[in-house]
Structures are given as structure tokens and as C-alpha cells.
Amino acid sequence: MDQLIQTIVIAAIPVLFAITLHEAAHGYVARHFGDMTAHAAGRISLNPIRHIDPVGTILLPLLTLAVGGILFGWAKPVPVNFSALRHPKKDMLWVALAGPASNLLMAIGWAIVAKVSWAFPDSYYAEPMLEMAQIGIKINAVLMVLNLLPLPPLDGGRIAVSMLPYRQAFQLSKVEPYGMMILIVLAVTPVLSWILSPLYRGFVYVLSLIFGI
Template identity: 60%
Template sequence: MELNVIQKIAIFALPVIFAITLHEAAHGYVARMFGDRTAEMMGRITLNPLRHIDPIGTILVPAITIFLGGILFGWAKPVPVNFGNLRHPKRDMLWVAAAGPGANLVMALFWAAMVKFAHLIVGSDYAQPLALMGMAGVSINAILAALNLLPIPPLDGGRIAVSLLPARAAYALSRVEPFGLFILLALLFTGLLGTLIGPVYELIQTVSLAVFGLNF
């Protein structure tokens, strides 16, 4: 089914907003578990999308990428985490960082379940829109999980790598953080980003659907 731009935005809007919102809220929640209450004090441990939305990164950029048909790309306002407040900063950083992609994996399974439910109500007026939104949700969360697992600070994968590497290597990698966004944009515009995250994206998407007996 070929969708026009308005239909695409209508189908992708909810999955995009909640994929980014829950990703960020998960960081704050796990940080609080390990001793840092910065996000909580700033009201960022919430499922209210308005607390996390960045007008450019959450709305404009994803809308443009959907319109152009490229890799869905976007971001929310980062949840503030003071790693110095964590009980074991280097070790606990791993769990705080992993919480975001972990939330996306859970959401990919949720949207796959919605696709399965849509198959069970075939004939209903809601079946096709729900199936399309479900597939969009699986795809979006698979992309965000794969993207954020790249070992480039300040992405979650970069923080996970800093947590796992020996002190000297971890320090060297952490110094890349100010240039992380520029590296990411360079990968995006050269087409290398899709090559790097493609296999992980496809794996997450395939497994999420297979759990419910669905094929991509």
C-alpha cells in the first residue's frame, strides 16, 4: 500500500514520539536506581512526551527523513545524568546507558504484538491502520536501538564501551564525545550509517516479529 506524506506522518507520529520518550525516561529511571536523582529532580522521569520532545530532533528531522524515504533519524532532549552521583560511576554507567536501547527492544516487541493483534481482527476498520502503525513501531524502535548501540560517545553504545574498557582506553574514547554528533552526521550523509546499523536493525526487527510468528 502506497502512503502519501500525511498518511505516513499519521502512522509514524505515535511510535516515534513514544520510542524517543520511553528511551529517555528509561535512562532517568535507571540512573535513579543507581543513586543519581538529577533527572528526577528536573521532572524528566515521566512518560509525558512534552518533557522530552525536542522540536527539531523529535518532530522536524524525523518528518523530513520519513518524507525523503531515508533512514529515520531523530533525537529527544537528553535526560541529564550526573555519573559522579552513581554509587559505582564506571560500572553503573553501563546500566544507565543500556536502559535506553533496552526500552526500545521492549517497545519493538510491543508493536510486533500490535501487528499480531491486527492480523487477528482482519476485516475490522482498525486492522490495516493498526498493522501499519505496528510495523512502523517495530522499525522505529529497531533503528533507534541499533543506532544508539554504536560505540560512539555520547551515544549509549559509546557510554557502554567506556564502562567496559580499561581506564586508559575508556578515557581516550570518552574524549571523542564532543565530536560524536559530527561523526554521526558524517556517517549519515556518506551512507555509511545504514551499512553499520543495518545488520543489528534487521536482527532486532526479524526477532521481534518472529516472537509472534510473523515474517518481515
């Protein structure tokens, strides 16, 4: 029990940062391209309280930490009115890409923290910082590869809608009302793990090669 509590305390910072910055990034980029919806709702913020979803941000990460497996979670989605963007179909690409891009940058940042921790093994903070960095890499890698799946309303689905010709984009966009249901079905079966695991392991492997961790 003490070990679990220690892990939860160490994991809190990287998990909250991963989820909060992912959502805030969507809001920042949407505002840049003309949509003020998130700004008006007070969701362009680095305050994690504004983005916390009781189930996705707290309960689910705690459960995955307790039972093992891939660390997983989500925040309250930042509201984006794509029709308010200056060039809706084109700008949608950058708004959607902002979330996974933030997770990529955070994973790289945590890899640097891990590298520094390895370089100073005798430091009092080396072990907890290394554990925090490893969790940070894991949660950001999972959020990045999951959100890049081409399934609306995931970011990857929105990216695909932005890049596809209008007819194909319209057909894919019709999947959005059922997207979360499809994702839940995939998550409770081995299918989602089959899809995510190779992508996740490949990304972490490349990161470990680059930073020697």
C-alpha cells in the same frame, strides 16, 4: 498529500513513545543508582512535551517519512551526572543500557500488536493498527541499533566505557566531545547506513521469525 498526512498521524504515537520512553528510562535508572539530576530537572516523565526536540523529534521524522528511507529521530537527552552515581563506572552501564532496552521492549510490544492485527484482518482498526505497529517496530529498531554503536556520547559508547579497563575507557571517553560531529559526518555519507542497515534488518528479521509477522 492525504496519504502523507495519514501516515504522519499514524506514526505520531509510536515515534513519540519510542523517543520519550528511551530518554525517561535513562532518568529512571540514573535515579535508582543515586543520580537525582534528571529528577530535579523534571525529566523523569512520560509526558512527551518534556522530551521533544523540535528538530530531532518533529522535523527529522517528518522528513524521513516524506522522502523514505530509515525512520530516524531523537529527543532532548536526559541530563545524567555520572559522578553522582553510587558506583559511577559500573552503574553507567545500566543507565546507558536502559534506553536501548526500552526500545527493545517497545519493538516487541509493537510486534505483538502487529500479530494481533494480522489475526483479526476484518476489524475496522486492523489496517491502521498494523501500519502503526510496523512504524513502531522500525523506529525502535533504528533507535536501538544506533544507540548501541560504541561511540560516545551514544549509549553504546557509554556502555563500552563502563566495561573497558580504566586506561582504554579513558581513551575512549576522550572521543565524546567529537562524537556527535563524527555521527553527523557518518549520517551525511553512506557509511552510517552501511553500518546500521545489516543490524537493523537482522533484528527485524529475528522479530518477524519469532512473532510470525
